[in-house]
Amino acid sequence: MAKSGGGFWKGVFWVVLVEVVVCVIAALVIQFGGFPMGADTHASKLEARLGEWTHDSWVKNHAPDVADPVAVNDQTLMEGAKLYQGNCAACHGGENYTKSPLGRGVYPGAPQFMRFVEFQKTHPNFKPRKMSAAQEQARDNHGFYVIKHGIRFTGMPAWKYNMTDTQIWEVVNFMHHMGHLPPDVAAAWKQMPLSPIAVPAAAPAMPAKAGKSGKK
Numbered sequence: 001m002a003k004s005g006g007g008f009w010k011g012v013f014w015v016v017l018v019e020v021v022v023c024v025i026a027a028l029v030i031q032f033g034g035f036p037m038g039a040d041t042h043a044s045k046l047e048a049r050l051g052e053w054t055h056d057s058w059v060k061n062h063a064p065d066v067a068d069p070v071a072v073n074d075q076t077l078m079e080g081a082k083l084y085q086g087n088c089a090a091c092h093g094g095e096n097y098t099k100s101p102l103g104r105g106v107y108p109g110a111p112q113f114m115r116f117v118e119f120q121k122t123h124p125n126f127k128p129r130k131m132s133a134a135q136e137q138a139r140d141n142h143g144f145y146v147i148k149h150g151i152r153f154t155g156m157p158a159w160k161y162n163m164t165d166t167q168i169w170e171v172v173n174f175m176h177h178m179g180h181l182p183p184d185v186a187a188a189w190k191q192m193p194l195s196p197i198a199v200p201a202a203a204p205a206m207p208a209k210a211g212k213s214g215k216k
Contacts, residue, residue: 059142069169078184
């Protein structure tokens with residue numbers, strides 16, 4: 001028994017030693033500038049895989065399971081188009097350009113949603129995978145949560161400080177219909193400028209910095 005117990009603690013010692021060595025090496029790499037922090041750096045396959053895993057797990061466990069409260073019609077799609085064009089198209093692509101140059105300048109590169117729309121237009125026989133009502137709701141919840149809270153360590157901001165929940169849902173609905181918009185909305189979208197939409201009065205205030213309570 002004593003021999004077995006000694007083997008266990010010997011294993012613990014080696015595990016701890018390896019962890020310490022790895023931490024020391026990582027600290028030295030960072031200290032001497034060996035870890036690239038430029039936004040023009042391409043993510044390694046390992047980093048990309050870990051990022052996708054972490055992102056998907058975070059959204060899956062925290063996104064609210066609620067039905068889209070905003071009706072999809074010409075009016076709400078038009079509002080979503082204005083918000084998307086003014087705040088999202090610069091990075092994610094718009095009607096007049098399917099690939100945004102600015103989207104390449106963030107790390108990792110911003111998804112180019114218009115490239116999929118362009119693919120659909122140039123491949124008329126392409127049929128997107130059919131989704132159940134539950135899958136569509138999960139997709140909507142995912143989009144809403146990511147837009148509202150942003151994504152850490154990327155160029156994606158938390159839009160909850162600039163948009164109300166209703167406006168975020170309008171953007172979500174617009175994005176899911178941008179490849180087959182009503183004619184009036186599609187025509188108006190082509191004429192919209194790339195200018196940020198004013199912050200709505202109903203948007204929540206910025207959070208106070210940690211350690212400051214406002215009391216004197």
